[in-house]
Amino acid sequence: MDPLFYLADTLIFIGIFSLLSLSLNLEFGLTSLGNFGKVAFFMAGAYAYTLLAHAALPPYLCFLGGALIAGLIGLVITLPALRLREDYLAIVTLSFGEILRTVVKAEEGLAGGVRGISVPAVFHLGSSRADALANILLTLGCLALCFLLLQALAHSPYGRVLRAIREDEVAVKALGKNPVYFKASVLFIGSCIAGLAGGIFAQYLNFIDPTMFLPTVTFLVWMMLILGGAGNNWGALLGGVVVELMNRGTRIMKDFITLPVDPNNLQFIFFGLLVILILIFRPQGILPEGPVKTAARKEAQNWISSL
Amino acid sequence: MDLLVVDRVVKNFGGLRVLNQASLVVKKGTVTALVGPNGSGKTTLFNVIYGLTPADEGEVYFRGKKITRYPPYQIYREGLALAFQLPRLFNQLPIMDNLLLAAPVNSGENPLRALFTRPRWQEEERALARQAREVLELLELTPLALRPAGQLSGGQRKLVEIGRVLMAKPEMILVDEPAAGINPVLARKIYATLKKLQQEKGLTLFVIEHRLEVLFDFADYVYLMDAGRVVLEGTPEEVLAHPDFYTIYAGESRPWRVL
Ligand SMILES: Nc1ncnc2c1ncn2[C@@H]1O[C@H](COP(=O)(O)OP(=O)(O)O)[C@@H](O)[C@H]1O
Ligand SMILES: [Mg+2]
Numbered sequence: 296m297d298p299l300f301y302l303a304d305t306l307i308f309i310g311i312f313s314l315l316s317l318s319l320n321l322e323f324g325l326t327s328l329g330n331f332g333k334v335a336f337f338m339a340g341a342y343a344y345t346l347l348a349h350a351a352l353p354p355y356l357c358f359l360g361g362a363l364i365a366g367l368i369g370l371v372i373t374l375p376a377l378r379l380r381e382d383y384l385a386i387v388t389l390s391f392g393e394i395l396r397t398v399v400k401a402e403e404g405l406a407g408g409v410r411g412i413s414v415p416a417v418f419h420l421g422s423s424r425a426d427a428l429a430n431i432l433l434t435l436g437c438l439a440l441c442f443l444l445l446q447a448l449a450h451s452p453y454g455r456v457l458r459a460i461r462e463d464e465v466a467v468k469a470l471g472k473n474p475v476y477f478k479a480s481v482l483f484i485g486s487c488i489a490g491l492a493g494g495i496f497a498q499y500l501n502f503i504d505p506t507m508f509l510p511t512v513t514f515l516v517w518m519m520l521i522l523g524g525a526g527n528n529w530g531a532l533l534g535g536v537v538v539e540l541m542n543r544g545t546r547i548m549k550d551f552i553t554l555p556v557d558p559n560n561l562q563f564i565f566f567g568l569l570v571i572l573i574l575i576f577r578p579q580g581i582l583p584e585g586p587v588k589t590a591a592r593k594e595a596q597n598w599i600s601s602l
Numbered sequence: 603m604d605l606l607v608v609d610r611v612v613k614n615f616g617g618l619r620v621l622n623q624a625s626l627v628v629k630k631g632t633v634t635a636l637v638g639p640n641g642s643g644k645t646t647l648f649n650v651i652y653g654l655t656p657a658d659e660g661e662v663y664f665r666g667k668k669i670t671r672y673p674p675y676q677i678y679r680e681g682l683a684l685a686f687q688l689p690r691l692f693n694q695l696p697i698m699d700n701l702l703l704a705a706p707v708n709s710g711e712n713p714l715r716a717l718f719t720r721p722r723w724q725e726e727e728r729a730l731a732r733q734a735r736e737v738l739e740l741l742e743l744t745p746l747a748l749r750p751a752g753q754l755s756g757g758q759r760k761l762v763e764i765g766r767v768l769m770a771k772p773e774m775i776l777v778d779e780p781a782a783g784i785n786p787v788l789a790r791k792i793y794a795t796l797k798k799l800q801q802e803k804g805l806t807l808f809v810i811e812h813r814l815e816v817l818f819d820f821a822d823y824v825y826l827m828d829a830g831r832v833v834l835e836g837t838p839e840e841v842l843a844h845p846d847f848y849t850i851y852a853g854e855s856r857p858w859r860v861l
Contacts, residue, residue, distance in 0.1 A: 447717055452702070452710035452727065455695070459703050462692035469652065469690070470704045470766065471678035472711070480713050586696060586748070589710075590724040594731035595698045595747045602745055 303427035305543060307499050310434035311492045313535030315512075316519035317445055317528060318488035323517075324525035324584070325454060326481045327461040329381065330373075332388030333489060333516050335395045338508035340365035340490025341497040342399065342406055345414045348498070354417040358437075358494045365490020370483045377478045392510060400505045411504025414497045434495050441488050446528050448484075450588045457481060458526075458587065511563070515542070518566055522573055524580025533581060538566075604666075605630040605774055605806050606682075611650055611660035613643075613830075620646045622830035623660070628774070628823075633800055633807040635817050635838075638827030639853055644810045645687050647827070648776050652684045653677045664774075679706075681773035685780070687810070689763035693752030697743060697762055700751050701734040702727070704766035730769075737765045740795055742788065757783045764792060768799075774806040781813065793820050814842065814851075826850060 315333055322328040344361035352360065372391050376383040399406060406412045418429040448454050456477055459467050464474045497503045515538060523534025545562040554561060573580065586592060606628040613621035620643045628634045636644050649655035651662050653674040661670045664680055672680070683704075691700050702708070708730065710716045710723030738744040741761040746754070751762060760783050767775045780796070781789035797820055799805040811817060817824055817838045824841045826834040828850045834841050841847060 444717065447720070448713060451716035451720075452708045452723060453713045453716040455699055455703060456711050458695060459692045459699075462694055463690050465654070465674075466686075466690040466692065467703075468674040469654070469678065469684055469686070470770070471675045471706065472703075473673070473675050484713070584694075587699060589727045591698065591702055591727040591731035591734070592696075592748070594728055595696075595735075598735060599745060599747060 297424070299424055300427055303431050305539070306431050307434045307495070308543075309536050309539045310438045311496050311499075312516065312519060312539050313438055313532050314441055314488055314492035314495075315516040316523065316531040316535045317441060318485040318492075319516050319520050320525060320528060320531035321445055321448070321457075321488075322481055322485040324520060324527070324531065325449060325457040325461065326478060327381070328478060328481060328485075329385040330388045330482070330485065331385050331513060331517075332390070332392035334508050334510060334512040335372075335388065335392035336365045336369050336486040336489035337493040337496070337512060338392075338395055338399070338505075339368045339486075340493025341503050341508070342412075342493075343490065344494030344497050345412055345503060346406065348415050349412075354498075357498075358491060361494035362487040362491040365493060366483045366487035369486025369489075370479060373482045374479055377475050377482075389510075392508075392513065396505050396508055407504070409505060411502055414501050414503060416501055417498055430499055434499070437491060437495060441491070442528060442532065445488075449528055452589065453477075455587045455589075514563075515566075518570055520580075521570055522580060524582035524584065526584030527580070527582045530580050530582035530584075537581075541566075603630040604628070605664065606651070606808065607661075607663040608647070608651065609661045609663070611647065611662065612658045613646055613650055613655065614658055620830050621650065621657075621660075624827070624831050625660075626825050626832050626835070628806060628808050630806055631800065631804050632822040633797065633809065633820055634823045634825070635821040636808065636810045636825050636827060637812070637814070637817070637851065639851060642827045643830040644827055645778055648684060648687075648778055648810065651677075652682065652776060654684075678770070678772070682776065683767040683770040683772040683774075684776040685763045685767045685778060687778035687782070689759040691751035691754075691759055691762055694750055696748045697738070697751055697754070697765075698731070698734055698747045700762055701737055701765055701769045702730050704769040705730050705733070706770055706772075734769060737768050740768075741765050741792075757785065757788075760784055761788070761792075772805075774808065777807065777809045779810050779812060781811070781816065789816075796820075817842070828853070 315337060319330060319333055322330045340361040343364040344357050347357040347360045373384060373387060376387040400409050402408055418426040420426050420429060456472055460474050460477055467474050519534035519538045520531050522537060524530025604627045608624060608626050610623045610625050611621050612623055624647055638644050646655060650657045653672050657670060661668055664682060669677055669680060708726060715723060738747055743761060764777060764780055780792055793816060796807055800807055821838050824838050825832050826841055833850060834844055834847065
């Protein structure tokens with residue numbers, strides 16, 4: 296096989312998973328919102344993209360529409376839980392993932408149910424090598440854009456409020472800010488990004504079906520964030536790269552060594568073990584969170600150094 | 603002018619009646635003190651005023667407006683700010699950020715503005731940093747500005763808690779035992795500053811204070827609470843001269859049993 300395709304596949308999957316892990320960083324890393332249904336918003340974006348593409352909308356509108364639809368679903372699903380104790384959000388998101396997959400499986404007319412649905416490709420550049428390159432550029436372009444966006448948010452007064460919510464929600468309320476508004480905006484943005492990742496995924500594979508959206512996707516994304524460093528966008532990115540490469544590594548390994556267990560299962564045992572070890576020995580992840588960097592911090596650094 | 607009016611507030615915790623028709627008035631521009639034995643319901647009354655604990659009965663008015671069912675963030679926007687008895691700081695964030703979070707206006711806290719009007723909010727952040735510096739100088743915490751709040755001692759935490767309400771620049775502040783855990787010299791300095799803000803800026807202060815000697819110097823008016831209701835009120839001289847004052851003040855307050 297042409298190594299370009301393997302490279303493209305690796306880079307595109309790194310891009311897709313990094314988008315998911317970055318979105319989880321905004322939700323969990325900064326705001327401590329435990330979204331255990333990441334795959335649902337990814338799936339919503341993938342199916343929304345596909346249906347819009349079948350309605351012959353231009354690709355950029357399909358991506359945008361898919362992201363917005365996933366974002367709105369994220370908002371509507373989580374809003375009732377945001378007023379309650381935090382564990383309700385975990386329950387709601389976790390069950391929504393299962394519900395959405397079950398509904399899509401049962402629904403035959405619109406998106407093919409269990410048989411899945413084909414997705415029109417965006418690029419028809421005449422050669423499959425050119426298409427692969429275009430897909431790499433599209434995915435990494437989206438990743439770069441979202442990364443810059445999230446980095447700008449994290450190092451702004453908005454990002455500071457999110458961290459404050461993580462620390463003490465009552466104190467945030469006492470200082471004149473409504474935590475529900477901030478948490479809702481975070482879940483909207485986070486779900487939009489997950490939805491965009493879903494659109495890229497669907498478009499790249501040209502086919503989706505419900506079995507691609509199992510809870511293991513959510514598990515992998517959490518793994519990436521915890522390993523890379525919750526609270527740090529660079530960490531989320533690094534986690535995406537490392538876990539996706541390990542994931543591929545074990546799949547290649549399977550062809551060369553024979554083990555008494557299926558390496559795909561072994562992989563999850565290994566990942567689970569790794570998460571436990573990280574939580575024990577380096578709970579902040581590979582790249583720990585840094586302070587919020589705004590002009591105010593620079594000012595303070597200036598006066599402290601002149602003391 | 604009556605700035606804050608508490609009208610017959612009742613609060614039960616299970617079978618305990620912690621506030622039993624508590625009523626009082628804080629006049630604009632005064633330093634008003636709330637004293638009373640441990641467990642008499644002072645902190646609970648502050649929590650009810652600030653919307654942190656819902657009242658079972660009774661009403662709270664601020665500037666003539668009924669704020670009884672308002673959430674705390676809305677009460678803050680009306681011009682009231684509360685410093686907690688037990689500081690609730692954002693432990694992983696620097697002291698600086700703890701103060702900045704208390705600012706009444708910071709346009710970059712809106713996600714769209716955070717992305718699209720960066721030069722504007724950066725300018726605001728610089729201005730807020732200068733305000734925070736004034737607060738830090740006052741509290742003698744300037745060198746620690748970038749330390750995470752979780753690393754502070756108990757007294758320093760209390761100072762940051764008070765610093766936050768000063769950053770908020772409200773019309774009235776509620777401070778629950780400002781001097782607890784702070785060395786006496788600094789405590790007097792904090793009181794002197796609060797007094798100065800009252801005299802120069804017309805700030806209204808409502809404080810819970812244990813130490814009587816402070817009252818004479820700083821308070822214009824005193825309420826004595828016992829078992830969830832206001833039992834004595836007047837100028838510090840009047841209240842402290844009352845024959846029942848010391849028996850109540852030195853006593854153990856037992857909330858009323860209603861069930
Ligand atoms: N959340 C709560 N649940 C049950 N009892 C409470 C609660 N908060 C306060 N109390 C009780 O209410 C009484 C008054 O407490 P508090 O208002 O803190 O008194 P003070 O500040 O005057 O010392 C005490 O007996 C206390 O134990
Ligand atoms: Mg108290």
